Amino acid sequence: MSRKIFIGILGEEYLGLNGLFTNILSLLDIAELGVSTSIIYSLYTPLAHDDKPQIIKLMNFYKKSYRIIAGVIFALGISVLPFLEKIVGKTTFANDYIQTTYVLFLIMTVSSYFFSYKRSLVYADQKNYKLMHFDIFLKFLIFIVANISLYLFKNYMIYLFVTMMVSIFNNYVVAKYVDKLYPFLASNLKLEAKEIRPIISNIKNIFIHKVAGTIISSTDNIIISIFLGIVQVGIYSNYSMIVVSLQGLLNKVLNACQASIGNLLMLETTEKVEETLQNMTLLSFFLTSLCTVSLFCLTNDLITVWLGEKFLLGLPIVGVCAVNFFTSNIKNPLYQFVNVSGLFKEDRNNAIIGVVLNISFTLVFVKEYGLFGVFFGAFLASLITLVLKSCFFYKKFLHKSASYFLLSMATFFLILFIEMFLCEYLCGVVTFSNRAILFASKCLVCFLLPSLINYIVFHNTKEYQYLIGIAGSIVLKFTHRLNRKDRLHNPIF
Template sequence: MRTKHSLINISVGIGNQLVITLLSFFSRTVFIHTLGVEYLGLNGLFTNILAMLSLAEAGIGSSIVYTLYKPVADNNKEKILVLMRLYKKAYLIIALIVLLLGLSLLPFLQYIVKDANVEHIYVIYLVFLLNTVTPYLFQHKISYLNVCQKNYIVTGIYSVSSILSMFLKIGILYWTQNYILYLIIDSAITITNSLIMSLIVNRMYPFLKEKAIGSLDNDTKSNIIKNVKAIVLQNIGSYLIFGTENIIISTYVSIAAVGLYSNYKMLIDICRTLINQVFNNMYHSVGNLVASESKDKVYSVYKVTMLLNFWLYSLAAIAMYVMIEPFIKLWIGEKFLMGNLIVIILMVTFYERGMRNSITTVKTTAGIFHEDRYIPLIQAAVSLAFSLVLVQKIGISGVFIGTLISAIAVPFWTTPFFVYRKVFDKPLHHYFMRYLYYTVIGFGTCAATSFIGSFISADTIWMLVMKAAVCVIVPNAIYVALFYKTEEFQYVFGIVLQLLRSLQRKLRRVPSPDVSS
């Protein structure tokens, strides 16, 4: 059942993301040509600032969701109701805190937004703030769907609302060039989207509307408090690592540089989001697995996810390394390129961060929050120190080098340490040997793909398509040749065959049209 739910969620998620991706390119193109690179930079900057405010959430949601896995698996409605009551109250308080913090930053915007020729900055910021605060009022119910492995419902509604939002916003940009109206439409659809999902949860799980009787036991309370304290530190550290890039670039370089980087970041985030549709939709299945299965069973599934993790992230990193600059050049012009060095740094960072996905999923779903609570803060200190020094010496690439150094110096080692010691009870060198094996294969495959791709000059769309074909065929051919005999590959291949057979059976049941009449 876990596999079935995961596959449904993954299929819906990937389908949704492909549609959103196509619309995003069209929307971004219209955005650049109607408003310009400064508005693009402002969009990225305010997104980062409000991500900082969202630290008020402080991991309360993650901790309570973790405590929901067991009662949901046991169908313990009484405990579910008590936890959901707590969850709702927590997010109401969070929404208020984020709103007040957001308003308190208004006097300082003029010092953060550097060299920007943009009107109505304060109004734009307030609309961003509204769009950040509102979803918190409905988050407790949306999270319950995810815990119940019904992510595909959330994804489906999000898909429809995103498509509608994209078309409306593209029309507004094209006909009015009004950025504030563009943001207001986004906010209105976000609020409507949240209301619809709340109504669906009420209909699917009517018992959630019942009044919770009783209170949490002392063990659950102490675990939530301990985990919240740990996740507060982790979230602050994560923001200081990933959420301050645009702020540093805006402060030390320019808001236009944030706009240039935002195009690369958009393409990288599209690839990461597509891949994460696989892992995010497996996340709650892994949580259910950790709560109910043996260590050996969890470890065997983890090895499968690690191979899948390597395959997808290395494939995406190779494809972007070969194609990202030719694509941007054809898409919006050569003046939006940032150089090969930045591409290399971004791709190595993308790969390293992606390769931690499978081990981090086990860590989080196993409830390992307290043990590594200081790790993100240490990483953040390293990242900020290197980024702030290097950005002043070598420019924008210094920001990304600082992020990469901090990742290799800290979580690269610590995350597997805690998982292998507390969950798998196995020697840590097993992880690093497997990681090294995969990485050597990945870099060799990248060299081979880049060499073959260099014979194709991507000056036209068709030549770019041919280059893309090389990026798909060469790595996959190498990986199949190397991994097809492994247990992990056979496991994944067996699921794919099962899906194809299921699809074939369904197609056979579809009645043929009656053409005799």
Template sequence: MMNESRSYKSLLNAQIGLIFYLVTLALSFVSRKIFLDNLGVEFIGLTGTLTNILGFLNLAEFGIGSAISFFLYKPLQIADRGRISELISIFGYVYRKIGCMIGAGGIVVSLFFPLIFKQTPMEFGIIYFVFYCYLGSSLIGYFINYRQVLLTADQKNYIVTAYFQTASIIKTLVQILLAWYFKNLFIWISIEFLFSIISCLILNWKIDKEYPWLKSNLSDGKRLLEKNPRLFVYTRQIFIHKIKDFLLNRSDEIMIFAFVSLKMVAYYGNYTLIITKINQIISTALDNVSAGVGQLIAEGDQQKIMKVFWELTAIRYFIAGVVVFGLFHLLPPFITLWLGSKYLLGQSVLILLMITVFVMQTRGVVDIFNHAHGLYADVWTAWVEGVVNLAVTITAAYYLGIAGVLLGKIASILPIIVFWKPYYLFSTGFKLPVKVYWKQTIRYYFLFAVVFFLFTLLSRWVPFKPERNFGNLIGYACLTVLPFTFCYFFLLLFGATGMKDFLGRFFQLVQLLKNKFCR
């Protein structure tokens, strides 16, 4: 029953997330076009740059949320409400301290804006206003919204999705309307800040309804933290890994701003917007199993653990392959039809982006199981990734621009993510030789490579010209991506481990949901 509950919650999270994703996906493209036309490419580039600067300040948080989530798995499994309340009290206490640090850091950083943005055509009044609105939105989460971690650990992330995404949709519609009529930057960012407050307050009301027994006492947080020394160890280890992840995933725009231009930040942002939206749906569908995997590890059934691992790995490689093939062939013509050919980046940038997307997507299952085992002691890998990324990026970006930024990322992730992390999981977590992993995984790489190159060659004879209009784009997609998807799926189904088990589990869960909602 416990396993069924985990699977059911994972599928429910995916269902709710998918519904909101489809709505927000279309809205994102429409809003991006309207915002670029009515607010200006420099302003959109500015918001992306300031968001990433704020992300550096938020490094102070990295570690405690993941550590608390890890320690919540066991109490949630045995329904230890007292322990859960203690952990949330610790989390609230630490988050309040972190919020104060981030607020002070934001003020200090803003003092240097005249130097950072001295070549920017934007007025400093709007730069400061945008930054402090974003800073205020971030601080709300630290002081008000810290209990959200309990919903995530309890596999009830669909509640967070429903409330935050509803607020986001309404906010975007209001911003579109006001941008269209007023073209006022101050009004646009004010709406951003207002809806951050509203969504946090509503979500906290829902948490009170969901967990009426939850008693978080922030005044006891310091005392309780001292009674849990393991939290310090895990937090420190996770913190280092999170810094590295930020440098890999969130510093691109800052590097492009530094080595190329603010304008190219917006151009690159058009590509990453599409990739991010696709990553969101994948995360919605697959990352929601993280809490369930944590509870599965807590049970200790090794045979069941390995079965789930290969199921999740198979579907990860399938989805990553379809996404990379589809983006490689459809992203440039879509950018042309959506915004215009002047917003296109070079073919080398596209290839490097696809390599990055494939590696980052296929790493997901290993990361989930490493987290579920609490395997963060390999802090040296974070330093290696960070140093290699910065060294290669700074060197290559000077000569190659955006392509150099992506080369830095790829050079750092390949040895650690592709080779070390699986070895660490199998040797320390599963207690199995890593050849067990590579014996299966090499099949995924081989099958993807064969199908990708075969259908890329065949795509040259497709009669549709996707850059002409959306009708041609849809026709081109139907004759390239759909055949690729079917062929790749059946090759994985009969040629690799995990896909058959995943398919069987999926149909069982669909039947479970059908029976539950059709009573």
């Protein structure tokens, strides 16, 4: 709804500018160096042992580091100003206007570093659920205040300024709340030199992965803007928002297991580790295949109702975006295992290869195939990196061939393509004059058909039986809890 209001008042060119600046500043986030990841890992042990002095030292080091990083990102951001006109490409905006709005974006990004580091302590302490109400309130507040400002002033700069102030306010409130949760943080204890060395060592190892991930996730819009124009960035950003929302939901499910993977890798046999990886990968396939088929078959219908037909992309482009989404999520369990295994240093080459391939393929294909080429190049790079990462983990940690795992991956892709083709065909056959009933029918097809195919193919596998057992135990626990609450509220005398 917010995006529809934005486009209705300002237009798709502003939307493209918004998406482009977001990507540029995500790219500058490389300056963060992986400090947050290293600090979070360092916090696990003192939190487990309630070592308050060490927690204080780490958080003070974190605060100092993030203030330095904020300064570096601001300096890097300002250094981009002379090149903005070329990056934005064909546009009706004056260069002075582009630079001013970009600086507002930059200030909003930099300001977050003065408060957001405190969130990491809550995350490491596995209490991030306590911040959910702040995040929900922030989204609601931004929606209300930003859209009112858009409606009243119809001015993009005022919209940005209001969004920035609300974001700063939220980060400040969260920081004060964290201070109340951990009142012992009000101390000036500092890490000794010998305590800083392992953190710096971790940062060095994580940095390459940080750079690789940021470049891969943040360069698409920049390349699209340079080669195809800012309007194309705006049109794609609507699809990107849907993809990112689904990605977030899947990550919450799949990343919930990450904390226990560390113990698994340290305490269990390699056979148990491999078995768990295969179980999690099959779960990832079940969830991701449903989402991917829905993205392919339903997104254009959703965009048509939401924004109108002029914002549609062709089905081949939607298809390659959906397959890209699938590739990113099916590899999630493998990447979690690699990250928790501590093989950052050994895995650096794979990260570098992934970046080189992504940029090279994207630049080659965008000239020939336009928007489709951008995402097809990203898909090829991601697929090759998945193969390399699989071989690496199996060889370095499990000490065996990755052939069975790669065969499973090939099977997943084959089944996905079959499901996408069949669902698209059936959705084309379904006809109802009522648009709501038609969309609901297509949703039903996109849920039932992949679920049926997945059941037929996998129901006899040990991974499927394991997942069914886990699902059954969760249902039993939930039912028991409901029955217990019912007995407490309706006692029998």
